[in-house]
Amino acid sequence: MEFIQYEQKGAVATITIAREKALNALNSQVLDELDATLDQVDLGEVRCLILTGAGEKSFVAGADIGEMSTLTKEQGEAFGKKGNDVFRKLETFPIPVIAAVNGFALGGGCEIAMSCDIRLCSETAVFGQPEVGLGITPGFGGTQRLARIVGVGMAKQMIYSARNIKAPEAYRIGLVNEVYAAETDAEGNVVKSAKEVLMAAAEKLASTIAKNAPIAVRNCKKAINDGLDASMDDAIVIEEKLFGDCFETEDQRYGMEFFLDKNKEKVKAPFKNA
Numbered sequence: 001m002e003f004i005q006y007e008q009k010g011a012v013a014t015i016t017i018a019r020e021k022a023l024n025a026l027n028s029q030v031l032d033e034l035d036a037t038l039d040q041v042d043l044g045e046v047r048c049l050i051l052t053g054a055g056e057k058s059f060v061a062g063a064d065i066g067e068m069s070t071l072t073k074e075q076g077e078a079f080g081k082k083g084n085d086v087f088r089k090l091e092t093f094p095i096p097v098i099a100a101v102n103g104f105a106l107g108g109g110c111e112i113a114m115s116c117d118i119r120l121c122s123e124t125a126v127f128g129q130p131e132v133g134l135g136i137t138p139g140f141g142g143t144q145r146l147a148r149i150v151g152v153g154m155a156k157q158m159i160y161s162a163r164n165i166k167a168p169e170a171y172r173i174g175l176v177n178e179v180y181a182a183e184t185d186a187e188g189n190v191v192k193s194a195k196e197v198l199m200a201a202a203e204k205l206a207s208t209i210a211k212n213a214p215i216a217v218r219n220c221k222k223a224i225n226d227g228l229d230a231s232m233d234d235a236i237v238i239e240e241k242l243f244g245d246c247f248e249t250e251d252q253r254y255g256m257e258f259f260l261d262k263n264k265e266k267v268k269a270p271f272k273n274a
């Protein structure tokens with residue numbers, strides 16, 4: 001892999017898009033490598049993924065404008081499909097994916113973050129859908145996912161105006177769940193960069209998620225995702241089935257037995273994913 005780094009620490013794995021010279025912009029090779037990396041995640045062991053960008057400046061500065069500039073209509077559609085397929089794979093990935101947004105998240109960068117379950121960012125993050133300024137529409141799901149996350153009015157404002165927003169505004173409109181600042185000492189010297197603080201927080205959240213019953217967590221993700229596309233009547237049935245699916249698992253039996261056991265000295269064992 002030239003542009004994707006993969007690191008697993010216990011039950012948490014981090015995927016880093018590493019094309020720093022182009023601010024981690026997504027060209028076809030990055031998309032292919034990301035696709036292949038997702039296929040190789042060991043779902044028996046890994047229970048939560050983190051997606052981030054290499055360096056301090058950029059998460060992903062969008063789709064590669066150089067590569068897109070010469071595309072024909074057919075090639076444009078094929079490039080859009082390649083991106084959409086990978087983004088959808090992330091969105092429906094069986095385990096939760098946290099986007100740790102460490103800088104620019106523009107165009108395809110904002111869109112890939114929105115394909116993740118949870119977005120955390122550094123105070124330096126900048127979000128936006130600049131496509132209409134380039135003569136195109138968002139092409140990796142931005143028109144659909146942004147409206148679902150921040151509401152139709154705010155999504156239309158961001159997309160029609162092509163205006164970038166900084167981390168505090170992204171937090172205010174619900175595009176990110178948390179913003180992390182650099183840590184400084186009494187003299188104001190940076191002790192930990194905003195990215196370091198962000199990554200530590202992302203890893204902590206990922207570990208917390210990874211400690212919970214994996215089958216239940218996966219079923220929650222599926223219930224929320226599938227339910228959002230259904231009527232409430234159908235969505236409730238989706239939840240019922242995924243709720244029922246947890247029963248008779250080793251983890252459901254153990255989780256409930258542990259609660260019912262009155263011995264206060266006991267220590268909870270890791271869930272077995274079974």
Ligand code: DAK
Binds near residue numbers: 063065081136139140
């Ligand atoms: N593509 C290619 N290279 C990029 C890039 C990008 N999106 N963003 C940055 N780079 C490259 C720059 O060209 C520069 O390369 P060198 O000149 O050093 O070779 C290097 O990264 C550093 O960038 P800058 O010198 O520009 O750095 P600055 O700090 O001055 O500015 C910036 C940072 C993020 C504000 C600026 O680079 C910028 O505005 N970048 C473009 C951001 C952008 O517009 N992104 C959205 C792209 S559009 C579709 C499929 C997909 C899409 C649409 C349709 N279908 C097929 C339907 C998606 C569209 C997009 O994502």
